[in-house]
Amino acid sequence: MSNRRQLSDAPFLEAAAGRTPSRRPVWFMRQAGRSLPEYREIRKDVGMLDSCFNPELLAEITMQPVRRHDVDAAILFSDIVVPVKAAGVDLDIVAGRGPVVAEPLRTASDIERLPELDPDSLKPVADGIARILDELTDQQVLIGFAGAPFTLASYLVEGGPSRNHERTKALMHSEPELWDTLMRRITPIVTGFLRAQIDAGIDALQLFDSWAGFLTERDYRRHVLPHSKAIFDEVADAGIPRIHFGVGTGELLGAMAEAGPEVVGVDWRVPLDDAAARISGALAAADPAGDRAEHARVLQGNLDPAMFFAGNAAIEAEVRRICGEADRAIDRGTARGHIFNLGHGVPPNTDADAITRTVKMVHEL
Numbered sequence: 198m199s200n201r202r203q204l205s206d207a208p209f210l211e212a213a214a215g216r217t218p219s220r221r222p223v224w225f226m227r228q229a230g231r232s233l234p235e236y237r238e239i240r241k242d243v244g245m246l247d248s249c250f251n252p253e254l255l256a257e258i259t260m261q262p263v264r265r266h267d268v269d270a271a272i273l274f275s276d277i278v279v280p281v282k283a284a285g286v287d288l289d290i291v292a293g294r295g296p297v298v299a300e301p302l303r304t305a306s307d308i309e310r311l312p313e314l315d316p317d318s319l320k321p322v323a324d325g326i327a328r329i330l331d332e333l334t335d336q337q338v339l340i341g342f343a344g345a346p347f348t349l350a351s352y353l354v355e356g357g358p359s360r361n362h363e364r365t366k367a368l369m370h371s372e373p374e375l376w377d378t379l380m381r382r383i384t385p386i387v388t389g390f391l392r393a394q395i396d397a398g399i400d401a402l403q404l405f406d407s408w409a410g411f412l413t414e415r416d417y418r419r420h421v422l423p424h425s426k427a428i429f430d431e432v433a434d435a436g437i438p439r440i441h442f443g444v445g446t447g448e449l450l451g452a453m454a455e456a457g458p459e460v461v462g463v464d465w466r467v468p469l470d471d472a473a474a475r476i477s478g479a480l481a482a483a484d485p486a487g488d489r490a491e492h493a494r495v496l497q498g499n500l501d502p503a504m505f506f507a508g509n510a511a512i513e514a515e516v517r518r519i520c521g522e523a524d525r526a527i528d529r530g531t532a533r534g535h536i537f538n539l540g541h542g543v544p545p546n547t548d549a550d551a552i553t554r555t556v557k558m559v560h561e562l
């Protein structure tokens with residue numbers, strides 16, 4: 198059963214479908230969070246994970262940036278470790294640090310013990326989504342999300358945030374079959390989280406493989422891509438736009454596009470017209486008999502989050518450059534559309550007014 202809304206001309210959905218939107222859609226990764234005084238206030242006595250399992254609170258926090266900035270999409274307030282927690286893994290999100298796992302998965306028996314996800318444990322998330330959909334207008338979409346298996350595996354294997362992902366890479370290379378088992382056990386947790394959100398009525402979804410950029414393309418293709426592709430295949434029947442994003446993935450853009458998303462998120466390091474050429478080139482090489490138009494994807498990105506600290510004139514110059522590069526790719530037929538975003542998340546100490554002004558610049562361009 199799906200509660201999906203029928204939205205006819207929301208700018209985000211128009212752009213994601215390769216049609217011309219009434220205005221260029223814009224939203225920001227981590228738009229909910231510490232950059233907003235109203236978020237700091239509402240979270241001051243509530244733990245991060247507690248707020249992710251409280252329908253009223255998660256809906257309120259999801260809506261805060263939409264009300265304040267006039268962005269074209271809400272992103273569900275949750276975290277990539279929420280379904281892992283719901284499955285029963287002992288973990289917490291520690292303020293100023295991130296997800297910390299009590300007993301990291303290192304051996305075959307650790308991995309064997311990774312529990313399965315009971316969809317009922319995500320009912321608070323579904324209830325929160327219902328509240329959000331009640332408040333959004335028919336021009337505003339709700340994006341659901343999940344962490345991709347590699348990025349989730351990194352937290353589970355390392356036990357917390359990691360600078361270089363050594364233990365994760367060591368497992369991948371020293372015990373490739375065990376690595377494969379781990380990825381196969383994480384995959385249903387990811388698809389279960391996405392399915393719960395799809396059934397609750399999200400309008401689009403994003404799969405975050407935030408740390409995939411630490412891998413060589415060769416390792417990504419061999420040890421990660423098949424699992425991310427299985428997830429995109431599994432949720433294709435929902436018929437909603439699917440976005441794939443990672444940080445520092447310039448060398449992987451083509452391979453990540455081969456996983457199957459309609460929209461590819463690009464970090465700030467690669468100009469969007471270059472990104473489009475890499476993506477369409479890789480898709481054409483994988484499907485030489487196909488039609489050229491079939492190889493173009495929608496681009497999402499890619500303002501450097503640090504630009505929020507650079508002042509209006511500098512931000513505006515960057516917004517113009519980025520939109521120009523996206524439009525050039527669309528004109529050339531290497532991209533089908535553009536959704537404006539950052540190259541990664543909003544920094545917690547960003548001035549909220551700088552975010553609002555940036556949204557206005559994109560809309561008025």
Ligand code: 1CP
Nearest residue numbers: 226227228229230245274275276277294295358405407542
């Ligand atoms: O107390 C707090 O406010 C904690 C900070 C915080 C927030 C606001 C964390 C801990 N998670 C979140 C919310 C969150 N996480 C969202 C909300 C929606 C929005 O974008 O507005 C999303 C999409 C995520 C997803 C997430 N969590 C990712 C993928 C996105 C990305 O940033 O690359 C990752 C890698 C995480 C792990 C995580 N959770 C929190 C932190 C600080 C981290 C990163 C830790 C690290 O550096 O490894």
